Amino acid sequence: MASRGAFQLNVLLILAFAATAFSALSPYYYEQVCPEALPTIKRVVEAAVYNERRMGASLLRLHFHDCFVNGCDASLLLDSTSTIDSEKNSRANQNSARGFEVIDQIKIEVDKMCGRPVFSCADILAVAARDSVVALGGPSWMVPLGRRDSTTASRTQADSDIPSPFMDLPALIENFKRQGLDERDLVALSGGHTLGFAQCFTFRDRIYNETNIDDDFAEERRKTCPRTDGNTTLAPLDSSPARFDTAYFNNLVEEEGLLHSDQALFNGGSTDELVKAYSENARAFSADFAKSMVKMGNIKVLTGEAGQIRLNCRKVIN
Numbered sequence: 376m377a378s379r380g381a382f383q384l385n386v387l388l389i390l391a392f393a394a395t396a397f398s399a400l401s402p403y404y405y406e407q408v409c410p411e412a413l414p415t416i417k418r419v420v421e422a423a424v425y426n427e428r429r430m431g432a433s434l435l436r437l438h439f440h441d442c443f444v445n446g447c448d449a450s451l452l453l454d455s456t457s458t459i460d461s462e463k464n465s466r467a468n469q470n471s472a473r474g475f476e477v478i479d480q481i482k483i484e485v486d487k488m489c490g491r492p493v494f495s496c497a498d499i500l501a502v503a504a505r506d507s508v509v510a511l512g513g514p515s516w517m518v519p520l521g522r523r524d525s526t527t528a529s530r531t532q533a534d535s536d537i538p539s540p541f542m543d544l545p546a547l548i549e550n551f552k553r554q555g556l557d558e559r560d561l562v563a564l565s566g567g568h569t570l571g572f573a574q575c576f577t578f579r580d581r582i583y584n585e586t587n588i589d590d591d592f593a594e595e596r597r598k599t600c601p602r603t604d605g606n607t608t609l610a611p612l613d614s615s616p617a618r619f620d621t622a623y624f625n626n627l628v629e630e631e632g633l634l635h636s637d638q639a640l641f642n643g644g645s646t647d648e649l650v651k652a653y654s655e656n657a658r659a660f661s662a663d664f665a666k667s668m669v670k671m672g673n674i675k676v677l678t679g680e681a682g683q684i685r686l687n688c689r690k691v692i693n
């Protein structure tokens with residue numbers, strides 16, 4: 376018995392070590408220094424999402440577009456200066472990334488609550504993404520924290536690393552692989568499109584030219600997305616854009632994916648089975664989504680003495 380107990384203890388220690396070896400982050404990072412920080416973020420996010428439900432998708436997308444460009448370091452939040460080529464002006468973000476005022480408001484309120492600027496902008500993005508999902512009926516998870524903020528940004532990196540809505544499955548798989556994310560992460564995280572809207576120019580080709588699309592669905596979408604003009608007109612990414620559910624996957628199975636890159640996940644390829652599985656099992660989707668969000672949130676994080684804790688999320692402290 377004693378040796379079995381010792382064995383179990385060893386296993387626990389190894390697991391605990393493995394968890395810290397792969398991530399310097401901890402969900403309890405701010406617990407001593409500012410226990411009221413997380414409830415403060417939740418309060419601001421809830422207010423913003425109840426004011427405009429689309430904001431949930433926007434905040435979730437900010438975290439994604441931050442992490443895919445040189446890691447989760449809040450580089451996306453930096454405005455242009457003589458030395459910063461803002462990622463806000465990249466193809467994927469220009470005239471579409473939004474929610475920056477909500478992040479600013481969170482930063483002000485959290486710093487006030489903490490009495491000093493201890494909470495990083497990169498961590499605010501990670502927590503705001505989780506709280507947005509929760510506010511719209513999705514799963515909750517512990518967000519590992521302790522990221523620090525970058526002192527640089529890269530528009531060119533954003534242009535090359537953020538996946539485009541026109542990608543096929545092999546390109547999507549390759550794009551995620553470069554971030555250390557596998558096919559399961561790709562499908563689970565694409566499920567974030569259970570929330571939010573896309574602009575007409577991102578799906579025009581799909582609704583006019585593609586064949587793996589339901590006729591009635593294409594016809595409906597063409598009504599608000601003409602062949603010319605109307606580039607910025609919005610359409611929902613799934614049939615319930617303000618509810619975190621499995622409609623996105625059900626839509627894909629029905630060939631009612633809005634973006635080319637959405638339908639690519641269910642088009643006779645290696646991810647079909649998982650799309651089908653998620654469409655039939657909300658719990659499996661929620662569990663995998665949470666797991667992949669944590670994995671994405673770990674991409675190339677700055678910790679220890681690296682980077683800085685910004686005062687204003689839009690500006691580097693010099």
Ligand SMILES: *[C@@H]1O[C@H](CO)[C@@H](O)[C@H](O)[C@H]1NC(C)=O
Nearest residue numbers: 579580581583584601602603
């Ligand atoms: C569809 O395909 C045709 C022929 O390749 C092309 O001319 C057109 O620009 C494409 N897009 C739309 C929205 O029709």
Ligand SMILES: *[C@@H]1O[C@H](CO)[C@@H](O)[C@H](O)[C@H]1NC(C)=O
Nearest residue numbers: 576577579603604605606607
């Ligand atoms: C609309 O989008 C298309 C495709 O991105 C682009 O070629 C065109 O110039 C845009 N039109 C306007 C008026 O911005």
